[in-house]
Amino acid sequence: MAIDTGATAWILTSTALVMIMTPGVGFFYGGLVRRKNLISMITLSFVAFALVSIQWVVIGYSLVFGNDPANSLNGFIGNLQYLGLNNVGMDPGPCSTAIPGLLYMVFQLVFATVAMAIVTSGIAERVKFSAYLVFALLWTTIVYDPLAHWVWGGGWAAQFGALDFAGGTVVHIISGFAALALALVIGKRVGFGKYSMEPNNIPLTILGAALLWFGWFGFNAGSTLGANGLAAQALVTTNTAAAAGAMAWLLVSWIHGKPGSLGFVSGAVAGLVAITPAAGYVTPMAALLIGATGGVICYGMLLFRIRKGLDESLDAWAIHGIGGLWGALATGIFAVAAVNGASGLLEGNVHQFVANAAGAFAAVIYAFVVTCILAVIVDKTIGLRVTEEEEYVGLDISQHGERC
Numbered sequence: 493m494a495i496d497t498g499a500t501a502w503i504l505t506s507t508a509l510v511m512i513m514t515p516g517v518g519f520f521y522g523g524l525v526r527r528k529n530l531i532s533m534i535t536l537s538f539v540a541f542a543l544v545s546i547q548w549v550v551i552g553y554s555l556v557f558g559n560d561p562a563n564s565l566n567g568f569i570g571n572l573q574y575l576g577l578n579n580v581g582m583d584p585g586p587c588s589t590a591i592p593g594l595l596y597m598v599f600q601l602v603f604a605t606v607a608m609a610i611v612t613s614g615i616a617e618r619v620k621f622s623a624y625l626v627f628a629l630l631w632t633t634i635v636y637d638p639l640a641h642w643v644w645g646g647g648w649a650a651q652f653g654a655l656d657f658a659g660g661t662v663v664h665i666i667s668g669f670a671a672l673a674l675a676l677v678i679g680k681r682v683g684f685g686k687y688s689m690e691p692n693n694i695p696l697t698i699l700g701a702a703l704l705w706f707g708w709f710g711f712n713a714g715s716t717l718g719a720n721g722l723a724a725q726a727l728v729t730t731n732t733a734a735a736a737g738a739m740a741w742l743l744v745s746w747i748h749g750k751p752g753s754l755g756f757v758s759g760a761v762a763g764l765v766a767i768t769p770a771a772g773y774v775t776p777m778a779a780l781l782i783g784a785t786g787g788v789i790c791y792g793m794l795l796f797r798i799r800k801g802l803d804e805s806l807d808a809w810a811i812h813g814i815g816g817l818w819g820a821l822a823t824g825i826f827a828v829a830a831v832n833g834a835s836g837l838l839e840g841n842v843h844q845f846v847a848n849a850a851g852a853f854a855a856v857i858y859a860f861v862v863t864c865i866l867a868v869i870v871d872k873t874i875g876l877r878v879t880e881e882e883e884y885v886g887l888d889i890s891q892h893g894e895r896c
Contacts, residue, residue, distance in 0.1 A: 495583075496590035498719040503591050503599055506714025510602040513707035514541045517609040520700030520761075521616065521806050524754075527692035528886025529617045531894050536624060540608040543625065544632050548601040549577055555637040556600070556645045557587060567648030569638045588717045599714065600644075603659055606711075607636055610667035613808030614674030615876075617681050618883050621891040623876045630866050631670065639666050639855055653843060654851030655827065655834055657726070658715035660769025660819040661852055666859035668813020673863035675804035678877050682884065684803045694753060701757035705734055708764045712771040722832060726771040730764065733771075733783025737763020740787030755791070758811060762790035765815035766822065769848075773827035773834050782822045790815045817852055824848030 518537030522530045544552070551572070558570030574580050577597065585593025608628055615624065642649040643656045656662055681689070691697060713727040741759020742751050766786030767779050774782065793810040804810075824845035827836035837845040870876050877883075882890035889895055 495592060496718070499588075499590040499717060500592065500595060502719040502723065503595055503714055503717060506710030507595070507599045507602055509707045509710025510599070510606065510714065511541070511707075512703050513711065514538070514602070514605045514609045516700045516703030516707060517606065517612075518700070520697050520704065520757075521613060523693040523695070523697030523700065524691045524806050525617050526689060526886070527896060528888055530692055530696075530888065530896055531892055532621075532887035533612065533616060535892065536612040536619075537609040539625070540612070540628060541605045543628055544605045544608050545601060547629060547632050548604055549597070551575060552604060552632060552637050553577065553580070553597050553600065555633070556640040558645070567642065567646070567651055569647075570641050570645050590718060596717070600640075603663055603711075604632060604636055604640070607659075607663045607667045608632055610664070610808050610812050611670045611674065613806035614671030614804050615678055616806050617887060618678060618877050619887075620875055620878050621887075623870050623874050626874065627866060627870045627876070630870070631863065634866065635666060635670060635859055635862050636662075639858065642855075643851060649847075649851035649854070652850060653847035654820075655773060655823050655844065655848060656769045656820065656851070657772040657823070658712045658768045660765065660816045660823070661855045664765045664768060664812040664816030665820065665852060665855045668809045668811070668816060669856050669860045670863040671806075671808035672802070672804050672813060673860045674867050675802065675809075677864055677867035677871060680801075680803035681805075682880055684805075685801055689805070691754070698753055698757055701760055705760055705764065708734070708768075712768060716772060722772055725831060728776050729771045729774060729779035730767055732776050732779040733763040733767030733786070734760045735763070736780045736783030737761075737766065737787035737790075740784040741791050744788055744791055758794075758807070759787040759791070762786045762811050762815045765790075765812050766819040768816070769819045770823040770826060772832050773823055773836075774831060775826075775828060778822075778826040778828075782819065782826065785822070786815050786818050789818050813856075817856065820848050820852035821845070 518534035522533040554574035555570050558573045580593045582592045587596050640662045641647040643662050712730040713723045716723040738756050738760035742756045745755040763783030766782050790811045793814045825837045827834045829835040835841040
């Protein structure tokens with residue numbers, strides 16, 4: 493089948509849009525930490541992009557989209573048929589007959605890089621850079637790749653019928669719960685809860701959020717793999733949910749104080765996360781409800797995290813983990829056959845809700861437990877955390893020899 497030039501042009505554009513989300517995460521997080529760790533937080537995201545890019549072309553793509561090895565692992569992981577991009581070229585690939593196989597590969601690559609960048613929330617201001625490199629490589633290979641295979645590579649969750657249009661489970665649930673696991677293993681920052689750790693640059697965080705919102709159009713609308721009506725549907729639901737999440741968080745947080753800009757942009761990200769698994773399956777009015785509910789739920793989980801004194805203070809767990817979980821469940825509820833052929837609970841399809849819930853909660857358990865194990869292994873071997881003196885000086889100087 494001949495390559496569809498319109499679809500190819502759109503996915504090339506979408507790949508670039510999603511790529512900008514990785515530094516967008518860096519800017520978002522960089523503005524939230526103290527000034528002495530600003531360079532460190534942005535660097536962690538940029539390094540995630542480079543490191544995961546290499547891992548993906550060498551082995552990651554094959555582990556996700558390779559066939560199950562003789563079905564011996566029951567849909568857990570792919571084989572090595574695409575090792576080093578073997579048999580992945582300019583012709584249409586097995587995952588899409590409309591675009592080149594290489595393009596589909598790199599479109600999926602940028603999703604993996606975003607996931608790893610989000611995880612850095614759990615180790616903000618206290619991770620040893622060398623340990624981060626080792627952990628990031630292990631996490632992408634042992635956590636992200638199997639989970640992506642479950643859902644997008646024909647694994648057990650896909651076989652069971654779980655829907656994840658653009659990564660609510662694959663990217664956001666696992667990165668959010670992985671961040672929580674990392675935060676628990678590495679421990680609280682020195683002085684956490686004893687003195688103020690105010691954001692150093694709120695405008696930078698707002699810029700990061702703007703880049704995320706912008707890039708998310710490629711994230712969700714690009715997941716149609718075509719320049720078509722469904723791409724327009726996904727773009728509209730994405731924008732609607734983001735706006736609803738932003739306004740919902742703004743309004744409920746206003747009850748507890750003033751309408752802050754950080755709350756507004758956090759709500760926008762929560763809405764984006766919540767709609768991600770559902771973007772190509774629901775109507776714009778359902779997206780309005782999904783986004784607004786996501787904003788309220790994620791804000792509530794942020795308050796819960798504060799009450800419990802958990803130092804996952806950039807809130808990947810509250811926003812991405814919980815928002816992704818809500819989005820996965822909402823997909824199973826609000827999907828309508830008229831949009832993309834899949835119906836949810838509201839149309840009487842109980843199995844769809846059960847399948848989505850099973851896939852989502854399995855991802856929560858696997859990501860959290862395996863991340864804890866990997867973090868402990870890295871900590872016990874090379875040490876996950878910087879010394880107290882290095883933390884006091886700041887990671888910009890102690891890890892990178894640079895200052896703003």
